[in-house]
Amino acid sequence: MSQAIVTIETEFTTAVETFMLVDYDIMDIEKKQFGDDFFKFRQRIKELERRLASVLTQSFDDCDTLVGKFKLLESFEGLLTREIIQDELEKKQITLLELYKQDLKIVNQIFQEGKVLVDRLDENSPIPSNMPPIAGAISWTNGLLDRIRDPMERLQDMSQSLQDREEYKDVVKLYCSLEKQLTNEYIESKLEEWCRNVEENTEEQLLKYLLVREETELAEEGFIRVNFDPILVRYLREVKYLLIQDYGVPDRA
DSSP states (O other): OHHHHHHHHHHHHHHHHHHHTOSSOTTOTTOTHHHHHHHHHHHHHHHHHHHHHHHHHHHHHHOOSHHHHHHHHHHTGGGTTSHHHHHHHHHHHHHHHHHHHHHHHHHHHHHHHHHHHHHTTOTTSSSOTTSOHHHHHHHHHHHHHHHHHHHHHHHHTSOHHHHTSHHHHHHHHHHHHHHHHHIIIIIHHHHHHHHHHHHHHSHHHHTSOSEEEOOSTTSOTTOEEEOOOHHHHHHHHHHHHHHHTTOOOOSOO
């Protein structure tokens, strides 16, 4: 397919050079030959556009991923408005919408199933093992957001005729609903709950002495241990990973 594109480009360059090197004055209205030459040139360009459209549609079908299909269309962005190519790709754009709609449904299913495991701190939850619960849940959710946002941004840059279709409007509604669930109803609620717990649950721990004398029978005489509450350790881990993700934390935290 790459070779086919190179061949089309070479033939296009040859056609342009041939048309530019005519041996008569194109401004001379007495020269009727210009009309014939220009007609042949236009016919040649249309033929090349049909061949290019054929390569594009075949490449589109061969792409395995949604992102790959978008990147293919972006590679030929300047040519997609050509009438012949646009007609060929119109059906493919509808296919693209349907694929994205299916991906939105898959992401929604992943989210609904995953958040149950996350909320109950199940060992099979999708949170990375090295991250604390809240920051890990937010990181996982942001991954889902990135998955749905990139294709939507690419769709918004496509032709107005595509955006006027009912299929596009349905996809936008589904996207907005899912994005709201992920951001407003999950990430923000997780952050608010955590910030509230920081204010409520750290007062007592922060008033304790940092060093205390161990008075158990197994401890050596004069043994001193660090009296750092595990709750504070958990909060500090959350602070670290929330700041890495550029989320604000309460001053108390």
